[in-house]
Amino acid sequence: MTIANYINDLLYRYDCVIVPDFGGFITNRIGAKINTENHSFYPPTKQLMFNSHLKHNDGLLANYIASSENISFEKAATAISLCVIKWKNELQSSSIHIDNIGMLSLNEEKQLVFEPNTANNYLTASFGLASFESSSISRATNSKLVVPILQKEEKKGVPAFIKYAATAAILLTLGFVSYNGYDNYQEEQHFANQQKALEKKIQTATFVISNPLPTLELNVSKEISKPFHVVAGAFQYVENAEKKVKELKAKGYDSKIIGTNKWGLTQVSFNSYSNRYKATNELYKIQDTVSKDAWLLIK
Structure with missing residues (x-):
């Protein structure tokens, strides 16, 4: 073994x-x-x-x-x-x-x-x-950008009537786009004005409730988890465990019953902590001054 x-x-x-x-x-x-x-x-x-x-x-x-x-x-x-x-x-x-x-x-x-x-x-x-x-990544500094130079193509003659037709088509397209853009702009402005008016009404509105409900004050205390327990002992009878708790509280410890173990014994703690290191330091002090049989339980 x-x-x-x-x-x-x-x-x-x-x-x-x-x-x-x-x-x-x-x-x-x-x-x-x-x-x-x-x-x-x-x-x-x-x-x-x-x-x-x-x-x-x-x-x-x-x-x-x-x-x-x-x-x-x-x-x-x-x-x-x-x-x-x-x-x-x-x-x-x-x-x-x-x-x-x-x-x-x-x-x-x-x-x-x-x-x-x-x-x-x-x-x-x-x-x-x-x-x-991972291999290191090196970044290049002061790198020069290479810009390709396009060669000019040889100009070819274009018939005059094609130039005039293309110009007319461009002007018609620009006019149609300008008209549509202006029309859309008018609609957006109208909608924005309506939205502002509605918001102004909502902001100035006053709501009156004849019989309001009474307010409730709730005091909610957030319980901090304390899973680290410095154990003082485990007792077969609950009466003995309760007696031990009273004895330790009289000495200034925040003692309490923290449940039973797998053998049915009721466990009593000196103190409970949320931090492992604080619990360990307190355990050493208790072992040196109060009880050498004290030990740390993590639940």
């Missing part, structure tokens, strides 16, 4: 995959880019990061392994724990390579350093799109 394969599968579907007691792999969407120096075009992608503080077991990885391998949740969790122990032992002496995900190593301060595999794009919307280079 290769844990890396299951992490790789989940990164296509979720923004965060946590390996219990080890850390979390987080994806962040980046739009298409253009490198003007080498004329390279890059499709939208998901930037992969690693956060060693996200160690709480949210059950996502273990549940996916259990359903894929057709084994119990406990066996899947045990397999993850064994893999984490192996990774930690290898990190003491060398770096470890996680297939299709990236490289992990320890720096001089014994902190984990992650180098993602940029060749793998976890954004499903960009499936089949690859980066490419």
Whole structure:
């Protein structure tokens, strides 16, 4: 059983995959880019990061392994724990390579350093799109226009009666066109005058309603979506969850019940945020000062 394969599968579907007691792999969407120096075009992608503080077991990885391998949740969790122990032992002496995900190593301060595999794009919307280079387009400057010179044709004699007939036809045509143009102009002017008169009547008209309806004042508050929740715990009984909410509100947190998980446990949050980075920063503060078991839920 290769844990890396299951992490790789989940990164296509979720923004965060946590390996219990080890850390979390987080994806962040980046739009298409253009490198003007080498004329390279890059499709939208998901930037992969690693956060060693996200160690709480949210059950996502273990549940996916259990359903894929057709084994119990406990066996899947045990397999993850064994893999984490192996990774930690290898990190003491060398770096470890996680297939299709990236490289992990320890720096001089014994902190984990992650180098993602940029060749793998976890954004499903960009499936089949690859980066490419385009040749530069050079535009000519101070170009000279070459104007062809037409050679004059030799003049040929034209009978006089043909000249007079052509002149008469041209004069008749010009007169007919001038008359039609003048007639059309008169019609357009008449229509424009009627249009202006109608607009003037509409502007000066006064509408009186004897029994007007009363005006209604509606106070509409736009609710901002807050999908990032710093979870304080999950409780089997709703009474315990409500008690926890009151306790956290007394400490100044905007605590609330955010629903139940797939195991039927009622989840309670410290706070909820619309921004991932604010939620992550608050999570670190809470883990350092209030509860190490706090974790981030994205709904």
